[in-house]
Amino acid sequence: MKIKSLKSLIKNGNEEPQFPELSNVQDIELKKQDISSQYDQNIAIFKSIFSFPKNTDIKVREFTIRSLNRRAFIIFISTMVDIKNVQESILEKLIENQHPSGKIQDIVSYPMEKTASNIGEITEFICAGVTALFVDGDQKCYIFETTKTRGRSIEKTDNEIILKGAKESFNEKVVDNIALLRKKIKNENLIVEAKIITKRSKNDVFLVYEKDLVNDELLKKIKERLDSIDSDKILDLSILEQHLEERPRSLFPTILYTERPDRAASFIEEGHIILLMSNSPSCLIMPATFWSLIHSPEDHYLRAPYGNFIRILRFVALFVAAFTSPLYVAITNYHVGMIPPDLLMAIAGTRERVPFPSIIEILMMEIAFELIREAGLRVPSPIGPTIGIVGALILGQAAVQANIISPIVIIVIALSGLSSFIISDISMNFAIRLARFLFIFTAGFLGIYGATAFFMASLFYLVSLKSFGIPYFAPMTPHSISSKDLIVRHVPFKERFRPGYLKPKDMVRQRKG
Known part of the structure; x- marks a missing residue:
C-alpha cells in the first residue's frame, strides 16, 4: 500500500518526480497571512513558529509600554543581535518613557528600518538578526536593525598573494x-x-x-x-x-x-x-574570459616591463605545466630520433634497470606529486611545508635508488609541478593539472601526433565556451575593441577603452586631451 501511494506522487512521462511539501504545510499557509491586532494571538503564533522555549537562543520579552498603557513583546535571536543595543535603545525607552505619545517612532530612538504585517516576511527578518516589536492593538510589526554577527576582521588574502598592491581581503561578513x-x-x-x-x-x-x-x-x-x-x-x-x-x-x-x-x-x-x-x-x-582567469592583479601594480615579464612567464609556465610530461612520454616512446645522440645515451643509461615503460613512470610520479601537494595543504599549517619538502625528497630519492624511476623523470615532474603553482586562479589551476593527465594518455598512445590532435580539439572546445553569452577568448576571437590587455599590456595611459565584448554604456575609459 505504501509503495502504491509513493508511486502516485510521481508524475507520468519523462518529467522528474514531484513530491509535495509534507513537513510543514500548516506553517507555509500561516506565513502567507498577516498578523492580528490581538496580542495573545500574535505571541502564540511566533512562539509556535520559532519553537519557543525549546529553541534556546530565541528570546521573547513581554512588557508594558507605560506611556501608552498597552502590552507589547519583542522577539529576537540572541546569538545574532546586539543585546546591549536592544536593552538600552528599545526596551528601556519603551518601558521608562513617561510622555504620552501615540507613535512608537516618537518613543524609540533606535533607527527603525521599516514596519511589516506579513507573518512570513517578519519571520525572515527575525531569522536575519533583526528585533521585532509587537504592540497590542497594532496590525503591524516594528522592525529594528539590531544585527551583530561575529566573524573575522579584514585580513590578508590566503590564495591570491601579491608583493605590491593592496593587502585587504574579503571576509565572511x-x-x-x-x-x-x-x-x-x-x-x-x-x-x-x-x-x-x-x-x-x-x-x-x-x-x-x-x-x-x-x-x-x-x-x-x-x-x-x-x-x-x-x-x-x-x-x-x-x-x-x-x-x-x-x-x-x-x-x-x-x-x-x-x-x-x-x-x-x-x-x-x-x-x-x-x-x-x-x-x-x-x-x-x-x-x-580565459584572459581574466590567467591574469593576476599584480600585473597592473608593477611597472609595465616588470608586469609583462611576470605575465609572459606565467603563460610559459602554463604550457610547461601542461606539456612537459606528455612530450617526455611521446619522445621516449615514439620519437627517439628527435633526441640528440649524447642525450639519448644518457636517458637510455638511466632507464636501463627501470622495469616500467615511461608512461607508467610519469603517471606514478604525477600521482605521487599530487598526493604530496594535497597532503601539504590539508595537514596543520606548521607541518604542512615540512611534509611537502621531506615527502618529495625522500620519495624521489628512494624511488631512484630502488631503480623504480629514472632520474630524468624526477626533473620532468618537478618542472611540471612547479610551473603549475604560478597559475593563481584555483579553478584554472585544477583545469591545467587535470588536462595534463589527458595529454599524457594521448601522448602515450599516439605520440606527439596524439597530443597535437588533442590540443587542437581542446582549442575548438575552448572557443565554443561562453560565459553569459560572452565568448571565452574575447576580445581576441571574436575580435572587439578593448585596451588590448591580453598577453602583453600597455602602459596605463594607453589603455583607453573598456572591453567591447561587454557592450558597456561608456566605452571610453580615458579620453585624449
Whole structure:
C-alpha cells in the first residue's frame, strides 16, 4: 500500500518526480497571512513558529509600554543581535518613557528600518538578526536593525598573494565586503542589489555593478539565471557558482572567483557584475574570459616591463605545466630520433634497470606529486611545508635508488609541478593539472601526433565556451575593441577603452586631451 501511494506522487512521462511539501504545510499557509491586532494571538503564533522555549537562543520579552498603557513583546535571536543595543535603545525607552505619545517612532530612538504585517516576511527578518516589536492593538510589526554577527576582521588574502598592491581581503561578513568596495568606488552609480535565491535557507545574494556602465541585457540575463535556481539551500558562493555556470561539468571555469576587493572593483569599473554572499569570503565576477582567469592583479601594480615579464612567464609556465610530461612520454616512446645522440645515451643509461615503460613512470610520479601537494595543504599549517619538502625528497630519492624511476623523470615532474603553482586562479589551476593527465594518455598512445590532435580539439572546445553569452577568448576571437590587455599590456595611459565584448554604456575609459 505504501509503495502504491509513493508511486502516485510521481508524475507520468519523462518529467522528474514531484513530491509535495509534507513537513510543514500548516506553517507555509500561516506565513502567507498577516498578523492580528490581538496580542495573545500574535505571541502564540511566533512562539509556535520559532519553537519557543525549546529553541534556546530565541528570546521573547513581554512588557508594558507605560506611556501608552498597552502590552507589547519583542522577539529576537540572541546569538545574532546586539543585546546591549536592544536593552538600552528599545526596551528601556519603551518601558521608562513617561510622555504620552501615540507613535512608537516618537518613543524609540533606535533607527527603525521599516514596519511589516506579513507573518512570513517578519519571520525572515527575525531569522536575519533583526528585533521585532509587537504592540497590542497594532496590525503591524516594528522592525529594528539590531544585527551583530561575529566573524573575522579584514585580513590578508590566503590564495591570491601579491608583493605590491593592496593587502585587504574579503571576509565572511557581507556588510564589510560591501564597505570595502564602497571605499574603492566612491560613486553614486554603484548599485548593491539584493535577491533571495533559496526557499528554505533564505540566503541573500548581492549583485554589485555600476548602473551607468553595465549592459542591461547582461544584467537581465544574470538575474534570470539567479531566478531560475530551484534549491532549498546554497550556503556559499562556490556552490552558487556551480548553479550559474552554463556547463558545470566543463573542465574549464567560466566564472572568476576572487578574494580581493581591489580586483573586484577594477572589474566593476569595466562593466562587469559581481556577486557577494553572506558567509563567503570572496566574490564571483561575471562574465569571465580565459584572459581574466590567467591574469593576476599584480600585473597592473608593477611597472609595465616588470608586469609583462611576470605575465609572459606565467603563460610559459602554463604550457610547461601542461606539456612537459606528455612530450617526455611521446619522445621516449615514439620519437627517439628527435633526441640528440649524447642525450639519448644518457636517458637510455638511466632507464636501463627501470622495469616500467615511461608512461607508467610519469603517471606514478604525477600521482605521487599530487598526493604530496594535497597532503601539504590539508595537514596543520606548521607541518604542512615540512611534509611537502621531506615527502618529495625522500620519495624521489628512494624511488631512484630502488631503480623504480629514472632520474630524468624526477626533473620532468618537478618542472611540471612547479610551473603549475604560478597559475593563481584555483579553478584554472585544477583545469591545467587535470588536462595534463589527458595529454599524457594521448601522448602515450599516439605520440606527439596524439597530443597535437588533442590540443587542437581542446582549442575548438575552448572557443565554443561562453560565459553569459560572452565568448571565452574575447576580445581576441571574436575580435572587439578593448585596451588590448591580453598577453602583453600597455602602459596605463594607453589603455583607453573598456572591453567591447561587454557592450558597456561608456566605452571610453580615458579620453585624449
